[in-house]
Amino acid sequence: MPSTFLAIGECMVEMAPTGEGTFAKGFAGDTLNTAWYVRKSLSQDWAVSYLTAVGNDQISEEMIAFLDGAGLATDHIQRLNDRTIGLYLIQLKEGERSFAYWRSQSAARCLADDAVALSTAMDTAGLIYFSGITLGILSPEGRQTFLSSLAAARQKGARAAFDPNLRSRLWEDAQTMRDCVTEAAGLCDFVMPSFEDEEAHFGDKIPSESADRYLAAGAKMIVVKNGPQEVIVASENDRRSFRPDPVRNVVDTTAAGDSFNAAFLAEYLVSGDVDASVAAGARLAGTVIQHRGALLECRELA
Numbered sequence: 302m303p304s305t306f307l308a309i310g311e312c313m314v315e316m317a318p319t320g321e322g323t324f325a326k327g328f329a330g331d332t333l334n335t336a337w338y339v340r341k342s343l344s345q346d347w348a349v350s351y352l353t354a355v356g357n358d359q360i361s362e363e364m365i366a367f368l369d370g371a372g373l374a375t376d377h378i379q380r381l382n383d384r385t386i387g388l389y390l391i392q393l394k395e396g397e398r399s400f401a402y403w404r405s406q407s408a409a410r411c412l413a414d415d416a417v418a419l420s421t422a423m424d425t426a427g428l429i430y431f432s433g434i435t436l437g438i439l440s441p442e443g444r445q446t447f448l449s450s451l452a453a454a455r456q457k458g459a460r461a462a463f464d465p466n467l468r469s470r471l472w473e474d475a476q477t478m479r480d481c482v483t484e485a486a487g488l489c490d491f492v493m494p495s496f497e498d499e500e501a502h503f504g505d506k507i508p509s510e511s512a513d514r515y516l517a518a519g520a521k522m523i524v525v526k527n528g529p530q531e532v533i534v535a536s537e538n539d540r541r542s543f544r545p546d547p548v549r550n551v552v553d554t555t556a557a558g559d560s561f562n563a564a565f566l567a568e569y570l571v572s573g574d575v576d577a578s579v580a581a582g583a584r585l586a587g588t589v590i591q592h593r594g595a596l597l598e599c600r601e602l603a
């Protein structure tokens with residue numbers, strides 16, 4: 302049986318502007334972006350599965366068909382009768398993008414309500430991937446269910462990877478966010494923060510401080526990304542830094558971190574080689590930021 306890379310989180314409808322008052326409908330979300338690129342990076346020895354909750358309506362069906370089409374397994378997706386999926390709109394004003402969200406009642410907020418379904422999915426995974434957005438959208442009870450299911454799955458042999466992706470407006474307050482993110486990181490084999498977020502919300506002065514803080518919380522390996530600057534990889538007995546190749550023609554940095562995480566993990570799961578994994582992460586992220594949009598097809602990645 303293939304091992305499973307299980308990504309857990311929220312995928313939303315994306316409405317992206319195509320002209321004066323017209324929009325193109327797509328689907329996007331941080332954990333989905335990572336699952337998308339993991340599927341393109343890992344061999345078929347691995348299944349890549351996406352766990353979320355959706356409604357029972359047409360747009361939810363369309364999203365599942367989209368995930369299927371991307372080669373992602375959808376059998377752990379929960380369907381709720383009284384909810385539907387979240388949506389966001391990208392607005393352009395003088396070249397600057399801003400986002401408006403309709404997600405406060407999205408089905409994905411309930412993805413941890415069924416503890417048995419969640420544990421069943423986690424217990425059969427080889428690697429469980431989630432983010433601070435996955436946790437931020439849950440209720441306080443949902444977060445505790447999520448973290449105890451994660452701890453139990455790790456006892457049974459699953460590994461866990463986490464991008465803190467700190468988004469304070471998803472949380473009731475900043476301290477709750479910091480506490481929950483720290484607790485989650487302590488349960489993980491890989492913690493993959495972006496320094497900009499850590500500096501803003503934890504007050505870290507340099508990337509090594511973020512690594513030290515997550516190591517002290519109990520995480521095994523920390524990979525701190527920092528835009529074009531050095532990536533730090535730290536574990537208990539090893540610390541290295543790598544400078545990504547410069548990219549001159551940056552078009553759109555959406556999904557830089559998500560795609561980096563995907564290629565890093567896909568390489569690490571196969572080779573266990575940190576240098577090769579950072580190189581793979583930086584190479585993919587460097588390509589993604591030279592194109593518009595989060596999700597590139599294989600021909601654009603070639």
Ligand code: ADP
Nearest residue numbers: 495526527528529545547548557558561583586
């Ligand atoms: P996030 O999308 O989470 O903010 P970062 O901006 O830290 O993530 O970038 C993630 C990775 O993308 C970096 O570690 C690097 O490999 C690559 N990257 C991002 N911006 C650039 C850039 N301007 N030049 C080269 N690589 C970049």
